[in-house]
Amino acid sequence: MPTASAGAGPRLDSIEIKVTFSDAGAAAAIGTLAPDHGGARRRVYFCEALARSRVPGELPLWNAGVILRLRDGGGRGGDVTARLRPCRRSRIGERWLDFRAQGPDSFGLTGDWSGEHRTLSASFTTDCGSDAVEAVASGAQPPSWALSERQRAFLADCADVPLGCEPLNVLGPVHSVRWDGVRLDHHEVTVESWTLDGPRPLRWLEVSERVPPEGAEVVQASLGALLRRQGLDPDPGEGPKTRRVLEALSLGARPARRIL
Numbered sequence: 001m002p003t004a005s006a007g008a009g010p011r012l013d014s015i016e017i018k019v020t021f022s023d024a025g026a027a028a029a030i031g032t033l034a035p036d037h038g039g040a041r042r043r044v045y046f047c048e049a050l051a052r053s054r055v056p057g058e059l060p061l062w063n064a065g066v067i068l069r070l071r072d073g074g075g076r077g078g079d080v081t082a083r084l085r086p087c088r089r090s091r092i093g094e095r096w097l098d099f100r101a102q103g104p105d106s107f108g109l110t111g112d113w114s115g116e117h118r119t120l121s122a123s124f125t126t127d128c129g130s131d132a133v134e135a136v137a138s139g140a141q142p143p144s145w146a147l148s149e150r151q152r153a154f155l156a157d158c159a160d161v162p163l164g165c166e167p168l169n170v171l172g173p174v175h176s177v178r179w180d181g182v183r184l185d186h187h188e189v190t191v192e193s194w195t196l197d198g199p200r201p202l203r204w205l206e207v208s209e210r211v212p213p214e215g216a217e218v219v220q221a222s223l224g225a226l227l228r229r230q231g232l233d234p235d236p237g238e239g240p241k242t243r244r245v246l247e248a249l250s251l252g253a254r255p256a257r258r259i260l
Contacts, residue, residue, distance in 0.1 A: 010089060011097050015111040015216035016121075017223060019207045019234045020241050026193070026205040029232050033191050033207060039179045042073040044194070045133070045172035046246055047143050050253055052166070059246050064161040067242065068168070070133045070146060071176070078133035080126050080146045082155050085112060087122040091158045096122075104128065105150045111213065113220055115236065124154045136170060139254065143168050167256030171249035187223055194241060196248055204241045 021029040047068040052060035061068065065086055072078035084091070092109070099107045104127040112121045126148040135141040144152070144164075155163055178192040189209045196202040207227070211219050227234065 011109050012120075012213050013108045013110055014210050015113055015213050017209045017211065017216065017220045018112065018114045019223065019227060020114065021205045021207075021232065022235055022241070022244070023203070025233050025235065026203045029205045029207070029227075029234075030193055030203075032230055032232060033182070033184070033205070034177075034193065035179050035182065035191075039177040039193075040073075040076065042071050042076070042176045042178065043133075043137070043173035044176050045070040045137050045170055045174075046242075046249065047168040047170055048246060048250060048253070049163075049166065049256075050169045050250060051256060057247060057250065059243070059250065061161065062243060062246055064159070066155075066159050066161060066163075068143065070128075070136060070143075070170075070172075072130040072133035072137075078128050078130040078146075080128050080133070080143075080151070081123055082125075082147070082151055082159075083121060083123045084158060084160075085121040086119040087158075088160075089120065091160065092122055093157060096124075096154060096158065099150075102150075105148050107154070110210075111216070113216065115234075122158065124151050126151050137173065139170070143170065169250075169253045169256045171246065171253055174245055174249075184223075185226055187219070187226065189223070194245065196245060198248070198252075202244070202248060204244075206241060 048062070049060045065084055067083040067085060069081045069083070070078065096107060105124070107124045110121045110123065112119050128146045132146040136143055136146050175195045175197070176192060178190065180190050182189050182191050187209055189207050192206050194204045209219060209223055
């Protein structure tokens, strides 16, 4: 697909349609949709700048549209993703619009669709290995240790808030089980369960389908109708998964680690 700098219209790599279930709805959806076997098990961590919070429970990076996520396990090694969501196209320069993948680094512009909520997401992912994720998660290394040089440059160029001025908190883990390539009628989807342990365990299930921008509205309507026919009741509006996870994790946050 041509990039915006090629003069053929703004770059948009794909649309990711998401349907989220939580609490009792997640349990019902897992029983109906998740395969009985397999699934890649991973641990998921997030970073937040809780020192910037003005009131308890505030999520400064999230509120500024910045999500920093680390994952390991599932036989896939480890990776770290810097995501801008919502993303303003005016902040993404030609250097990044022309970049797709090189070495461990990959960049994509995706439309995130959840119900009637639609936003642009810019994601820069680096394959860093499980050892790097474990070093950050354990506190042995700061989050910057898992970031590539390109990833740091992307954040410096495109994020609406500066990073590196103060330490970051590493939050997690969230336990994930992910099934790719699940067939639901004529849809091929990813089904992912997130579980957050604690005195009151929390669970979410997300069904997602990545499609070309052309015709995405038809696919979204079809997927929603298919899930409703199976008696499943998704969360209304924008899926609350990531924000609710961050809110829950921030309550038991560990000491911050400097990012850069």
